[in-house]
Amino acid sequence: MAQAIRYAEYGGPEVLELEEIALPEPGPGQVRIAVRAAGMNPIDWKIRSGAFTPGQQLAKPRGTGVEAAGVVEAVGPDVDTVAPGDEVFGNVGSGAVATHVLAEATALVHKPDWLSFEEAAALPVAAETSVRALRYLDVQSGQTLLVHAAAGAVGLVASQLAIARGLTVVGTASQARHEFLRELGVRPVTYGEGWADRVREAAPDGVDVVLDASGRGVLAESVKLTGDPAKVVTIADGGAAEHGVHFTGGGQDTVPAAEVFTEVLPLLRAGRLRLPIAKTFPLAQAADAHRLSEDGHVLGKIVFRVA
Missing domain, CATH: 3.40.50.720 (NAD(P)-binding Rossmann-like Domain)
Incomplete structure (x- = not known):
């Protein structure tokens, strides 16, 4: 089993719940990541609040978060760019605030040893x-x-x-x-x-x-x-x-991760690019992380430390 922050209805941070879910299985082109850290973005709480879907109801519970860093645990068919045991990070699409998440292999970048999981999770978006x-x-x-x-x-x-x-x-x-x-x-x-x-x-x-x-x-x-x-x-x-x-x-305008980090990673390592981590939260305090983001006075990124 895995755990994930999910919500069954739109609303304030209080709708977020830490739930047990089935361990996701990767399909063609996908990998399963054992998440070590996940990033928080304002879009996460805007979606959760229902700001983009006024008057609508959720058909089923949904996860939150789109950027994660962790260790590849399993790969689906047609994946040859990463392998189990690789440390990676990237935009996973949805459900990043969890112990495990699926991602398209092409959206992931190998995490260098000099970059922490928390720092990596803050970067993709x-x-x-x-x-x-x-x-x-x-x-x-x-x-x-x-x-x-x-x-x-x-x-x-x-x-x-x-x-x-x-x-x-x-x-x-x-x-x-x-x-x-x-x-x-x-x-x-x-x-x-x-x-x-x-x-x-x-x-x-x-x-x-x-x-x-x-x-x-x-x-x-x-x-x-x-x-x-x-x-x-x-x-x-x-x-x-x-x-x-x-x-x-x-x-369709999204820039491929490989192109983005060909420029960004060397600048990070040289100290010419800094992205402060404002605060880290465990999964169980997801509502507090959303409240802090909504407050709007954060310098840098809020990050979830998963393991």
Whole structure:
């Protein structure tokens, strides 16, 4: 048997339950991972709350979490990239907050020895989203990038990737996060009323491209800053089309894990990319992890330590 955090109805964090489930068996192209750590993302509690499915009911209990790190325990047919005993991490699609989970072998990356399971579990979503957004913006060395919510997981990774590529980065964040952002090489500005004027002061030569990871109604002013909606991308504002801005949520645009981590892992090992782990939780405290994420004042990632 395995254990998993699941919920049978939409609602607050209290709907989460630690349940026993049958040990999942991998099908063609799949592997079963004995999970050692799983990442927490805001999308997890938004789905759990029913924000994307108003008025609907769940037909059956569902798991939570999409990123995991662990040890391959079993492989299905047609898998030749990983083997039992391999330490791996990646986006598993769903049900990551569990003792065991199935994943597509092609979505996994081998975990290097110098990276902990907790650190690895924090990476897949933030890293892939950042690479995808920067790819859409076609960022170039010498440009200035504005990142909204620069102290969130995606904001942190995207900012550091851009700096490594030779860009100047201005990032909106609360005052409490400014010192940390400066350590990374980001020019921090406080979000909220008047943020556009503060950005202009921080980037007197102008802003070339914008990544919105906040969803706080910043698109109209961001377009004004760049002069072109095609130079703005959001991962958090569902009203993007009203401003002619591209919304990217993955899907067919998802960047393969191998491509993402060919860039990310060397930067991590060299100390040129940092993604702090804000707090770790055991499976039994999943509701507390969701509450902390919903609070919105987290620097870096929340991670579940499974074993």
